Amino acid sequence: MTATGARLSREARREQLVTFGVELVAASTFEEVSIDDVAAAASISRGLLFHYFPTKRDFQVAVAERAAEDLLAATALDPDLPALDQLRTGIEAFLDHVAEGPAAYVSLVRGAGNGDAALRAVSERTRAALVDRILERLGVELAEVPAAVRLVVRAWVAAAEEMVVAWLADDTDVDRETVVKLLSDGLLLQVAPLLPPDVVAELFDP
């Protein structure tokens, strides 16, 4: 057996098809990518693609899940940095990630609210993972996070999406550094009054 010409395992083929799907979505939007496009990219028949993914929706959910994993990986934080630097570099990484395909990002994130429960669940899990990550870096125990703080951080994630997408779409004289500062300051200004003083002190003077 050699690698050349060897048949891909079922799992490897699924992975490959999802990778093609994510790449095609990044170049346009989630809705515009057809099963035929993906099959053509992978040089397989439409019928064979359905052998790996029983329905178009199964395939779309797999693509959305991979895109969500990519987002979480791209915005992973460096635990060795002070918390505020983690926040800033995390925002920069988020901005760069969305900039790779703003229309695709919008169609994945906002489209996920559009009726389909499985896609909406992917979007919800991703947001929840981002919120938990931020809460951990703020230095509060997840079990002890006041409900109001969680609500503010969740809303802030939505605000960050909107600001970055709007900034990328509009012809504006606001520079990248300012966007990062607006978002970073925005989060801190809102959560600091809601956190215990010792947590805030540790955050600003670790």
Next chain:
Amino acid sequence: MTATGARLSREARREQLVTFGVELVAASTFEEVSIDDVAAAASISRGLLFHYFPTKRDFQVAVAERAAEDLLAATALDPDLPALDQLRTGIEAFLDHVAEGPAAYVSLVRGAGNGDAALRAVSERTRAALVDRILERLGVELAEVPAAVRLVVRAWVAAAEEMVVAWLADDTDVDRETVVKLLSDGLLLQVAPLLPPDVVAELFDP
């Protein structure tokens, strides 16, 4: 001619159908309402509905536009109140309006990002109208609003949507008054550092 039994004018019939559409959407989601449901509610045939709206999409856009007008009307501000009271009562009105049909609101607002340009345009115009309204109440001339302030207010509108929808969906011990205060404080904390000192002074001590 009497009103009873008189045929509705084309425009009146369109208005009536859109009203049925908005009511049906409010009870479920934008995607779940079918043309058949609307025709049944209006006691007309599916074919006749298509006489007034050539395609399902035409009808959906008309429903989305009406829903957007309803939102803007429901959250209209009282110009006689001090700016901060207008902000607070505007947030309360927004919260009450979304509470009437959270799933419908999400499907209209987020679903509008999902590929269809006409629906997305309705959503964009509505957000822009909310942003302009807030900017005016902050006391800055629209022509002179710094781009960063516009970006922050736009992101805040997205944050307000997310917070209100999350708060309505989750079983949380955060009360309504706290949600209103989190949103109101959130906006002021973020825009105050970006506005001229005299505008901020006038806002807090009119």
